[in-house]
Amino acid sequence: MLRMPEFQVHLPLTARQAVNLRSTLPESMYIAGGTDLLPNLKHHLHAPQHLVSLSKVVELKGIIVDDSGVRIGAGTSLHDVANHTELAAMVPGLAQAAGLVAGPQHRRMGTLGGNVMQDTRCLFYNQSLEWRTSLGKCLKKDGDWCHVLGSAKACVAAQSSDTVPMLMALDARVEVLRPSGDLEQIALRGLFTKDGRFDQMHTLENSALVIAIVVPKPADGHRSVYRKVRTRDSVDYPQLGIAISASLKNGQLTALEVVVGAMLPQPKRLTKLDSALGRVLDEAHISELAERAFKQVRPQPNIHGSVAWRREMARVETARGLRQIADA
Ligand SMILES: Cc1cc2nc3c(=O)[nH]c(=O)nc-3n(C[C@H](O)[C@H](O)[C@H](O)COP(=O)(O)OP(=O)(O)OC[C@H]3O[C@@H](n4cnc5c(N)ncnc54)[C@H](O)[C@@H]3O)c2cc1C
Numbered sequence: 001m002l003r004m005p006e007f008q009v010h011l012p013l014t015a016r017q018a019v020n021l022r023s024t025l026p027e028s029m030y031i032a033g034g035t036d037l038l039p040n041l042k043h044h045l046h047a048p049q050h051l052v053s054l055s056k057v058v059e060l061k062g063i064i065v066d067d068s069g070v071r072i073g074a075g076t077s078l079h080d081v082a083n084h085t086e087l088a089a090m091v092p093g094l095a096q097a098a099g100l101v102a103g104p105q106h107r108r109m110g111t112l113g114g115n116v117m118q119d120t121r122c123l124f125y126n127q128s129l130e131w132r133t134s135l136g137k138c139l140k141k142d143g144d145w146c147h148v149l150g151s152a153k154a155c156v157a158a159q160s161s162d163t164v165p166m167l168m169a170l171d172a173r174v175e176v177l178r179p180s181g182d183l184e185q186i187a188l189r190g191l192f193t194k195d196g197r198f199d200q201m202h203t204l205e206n207s208a209l210v211i212a213i214v215v216p217k218p219a220d221g222h223r224s225v226y227r228k229v230r231t232r233d234s235v236d237y238p239q240l241g242i243a244i245s246a247s248l249k250n251g252q253l254t255a256l257e258v259v260v261g262a263m264l265p266q267p268k269r270l271t272k273l274d275s276a277l278g279r280v281l282d283e284a285h286i287s288e289l290a291e292r293a294f295k296q297v298r299p300q301p302n303i304h305g306s307v308a309w310r311r312e313m314a315r316v317e318t319a320r321g322l323r324q325i326a327d328a
């Protein structure tokens with residue numbers, strides 16, 4: 001039976017109060033919109049005694065677009081990110097990615113900070129306590145074996161955020177308030193590790209608070225697109241996410257980043273894209289780049305959809321995304 005464990009909720013008014021509470025209260029966690037965390041609590045994947053709610057921390061909310069780029073408070077709803085006209089004009093792929101997360105109710109409640117910090121997902125993990133117990137649990141939670149890899153080497157649960165691949169393609173930074181009181185900006189590209197276990201999936205201390213996501217202004221001629229593969233368009237997590245950020249001048253590529261999400265604990269930045277620069281994005285070039293995506297993408301059987309199909313879809317969706325970039 002999915003029964004919520006008991007916890008006490010704290011409602012700080014400032015970011016500093018939130019970090020102080022989180023670092024001093026034993027067994028505590030942050031909660032923003034709760035759309036990722038609460039189902040996981042019902043599944044007894046975490047058992048915090050205290051939840052530090054970010055809902056009343058006003059300084060975490062809001063979007064600023066200026067000459068340097070876009071600054072999005074971590075507590076800003078995904079709905080607001082998806083529907084901000086100036087943001088969509090500067091980085092269209094980010095508005096698209098936010099607008100494709102879950103369903104409309106989740107996007108009203110769910111925040112960008114929670115989307116970046118959401119737990120990794122796996123068919124053997126996002127299950128009830130009874131289901132997991134019958135299987136002997138797994139390395140990510142109270143067990144010693146990874147059912148996906150068939151070994152005890154690592155957890156390869158999927159980083160399943162829709163916005164993270166796009167933010168990585170845009171070279172976004174994460175502004176973090178550390179328990180020491182230091183405020184720092186770190187590159188999102190360096191945030192995630194290759195281990196999907198909750199305490200090890202990113203490089204931040206557990207009590208560090210994400211304050212904002214900062215996206216630098218892209219180069220002139222910027223275009224970006226997010227393509228998502230999922231079972232039901234109305235609500236599902238991605239089975240694959242392809243984020244493309246490019247710049248074009250006189251029809252030729254001057255910048256190109258492709259990041260693939262929902263495969264492994266760490267989104268995959270495609271390599272060897274430098275040879276694409278200076279070339280026109282015609283159909284032959286698009287096929288070449290899509291083939292490169294296919295070769296570099298190695299999904300795991302950690303979420304729904306066969307590995308071979310998800311890999312093939314990386315080729316198909318990369319090509320579709322690049323055609324959108326060429327036609328924009
Ligand atoms: C049915 C369903 C479908 C979904 N589909 C998708 C999908 O398609 N794509 C997708 O990306 N997600 C999906 N989600 C997950 C979720 O809705 C989103 O990830 C959402 O953005 C989470 O934000 P939140 O504010 O609700 O986070 P919460 O659930 O409140 O928090 C998530 C995690 O982040 C931590 N956290 C939150 N804010 C901060 C902060 N500022 N600093 C540090 N840590 C923080 C929390 O402690 C927690 O560990 C789905 C969820 C459901 C229930």
Ligand code: SF4
Pocket residue numbers: 121122123124125138139140141145146147148149154155156157196302
């Ligand atoms: S990838 Fe392996 S260790 Fe990680 S959640 Fe899935 S089964 Fe568990």
